[in-house]
Amino acid sequence: MAADLTISTDTARVGRAASRLADGTERPPAPVVFTLEGMNVSYGSHRAVREVSMEIREREITALIGPSGCGKSTVLRSLNRMNDMVPGARVSGTVEYHGLDLYADDVDPIEVRRRIGMVFQKPNPFPKSIYENVAYGLRVEGRRSRSELDDRVEEALTGAALWDEVKDKLRESGFALSGGQQQRLCIARAIAVRPEVVLMDEPCSALDPIATARIEDLMTKLSDDFTIVIVTHNMQQAARVSDRTAFFTADTDSEGVRHGRLVEFDETERIFNRPADQRTEGYISGRFG
Numbered sequence: 242m243a244a245d246l247t248i249s250t251d252t253a254r255v256g257r258a259a260s261r262l263a264d265g266t267e268r269p270p271a272p273v274v275f276t277l278e279g280m281n282v283s284y285g286s287h288r289a290v291r292e293v294s295m296e297i298r299e300r301e302i303t304a305l306i307g308p309s310g311c312g313k314s315t316v317l318r319s320l321n322r323m324n325d326m327v328p329g330a331r332v333s334g335t336v337e338y339h340g341l342d343l344y345a346d347d348v349d350p351i352e353v354r355r356r357i358g359m360v361f362q363k364p365n366p367f368p369k370s371i372y373e374n375v376a377y378g379l380r381v382e383g384r385r386s387r388s389e390l391d392d393r394v395e396e397a398l399t400g401a402a403l404w405d406e407v408k409d410k411l412r413e414s415g416f417a418l419s420g421g422q423q424q425r426l427c428i429a430r431a432i433a434v435r436p437e438v439v440l441m442d443e444p445c446s447a448l449d450p451i452a453t454a455r456i457e458d459l460m461t462k463l464s465d466d467f468t469i470v471i472v473t474h475n476m477q478q479a480a481r482v483s484d485r486t487a488f489f490t491a492d493t494d495s496e497g498v499r500h501g502r503l504v505e506f507d508e509t510e511r512i513f514n515r516p517a518d519q520r521t522e523g524y525i526s527g528r529f530g
């Protein structure tokens with residue numbers, strides 16, 4: 242029953258996915274960025290996730306939640322062809338980006354990853370200065386004047402809510418920053434090339450609560466400009482920041498092999514307060530997973 246749920250209506254974000262505005266009028270849904278239809282991902286002979294169908298919409302925050310091993314990171318990595326780097330990984334079914342097959346032969350995975358950036362679990366600055374960490378992708382893109390680079394580095398660091406803290410030490414190593422600052426530096430690096438989408442794989446799991454809160458605030462701000470997809474183990478985080486939530490679970494087949502599948506995908510407020518599936522309710526109320 243909804244009354245048992247540990248996450249109350251007050252905490253679940255009634256975000257921009259809500260189909261009605263506060264005054265009750267209908268709001269048209271945002272344009273679709275990704276369409277997954279019957280997507281399967283295998284590692285060798287192991288089908289890690291199967292039959293995933295969902296749409297990810299523009300400038301929304303979509304959270305992927307579910308117990309360990311249900312395939313959240315696998316699904317996330319399929320959105321910018323990061324799985325291409327994993328030997329034996331194979332994606333089948335439909336994965337469209339703005340209606341185009343993301344896995345078509347003529348699609349350049351490097352260009353895909355420029356448009357669809359990624360932030361990882363552990364902050365992973367390059368062994369370079371703060372400035373060069375952010376400038377890196379811009380330099381790879383091609384020649385730019387010094388002042389253009391300076392402007393873009395400032396823009397990205399401001400966008401990642403880090404500029405004020407680092408503007409006087411841009412030549413210092415990225416490693417000299419705190420964990421939370423390093424993660425914001427990685428976000429700055431990701432957004433410096435002005436991607437359309439930022440994928441975040443448990444971006445706060447290595448951070449303390451204060452640094453986590455800053456990143457959550459930042460995500461909300463970033464969603465004004467970027468489409469964000471986040472994997473999180475932290476259900477309160479999904480409830481606080483996301484507009485839509487996808488709940489995955491893993492079924493065990495007769496041979497004891499686990500296959501991840503999408504159980505339910507809806508507006509976050511619905512998933513946390515009125516889930517349609519018992520398994521979703523069991524998971525978010527802490528009775529399962």
Ligand SMILES: Nc1ncnc2c1ncn2[C@@H]1O[C@H](COP(=O)(O)OP(=O)(O)OP(=O)(O)O)[C@@H](O)[C@H]1O
Nearest residue numbers: 284289308309310311312313314315316327499501
């Ligand atoms: N590089 C890989 N090679 C082989 N199998 C993999 C690889 N990455 C993931 N898997 C398998 O795919 C399944 C889904 O893993 P995945 O990491 O996507 O799940 P997850 O829900 O993100 O888990 P967690 O919450 O623990 O990070 C698991 O059975 C895992 O062992």
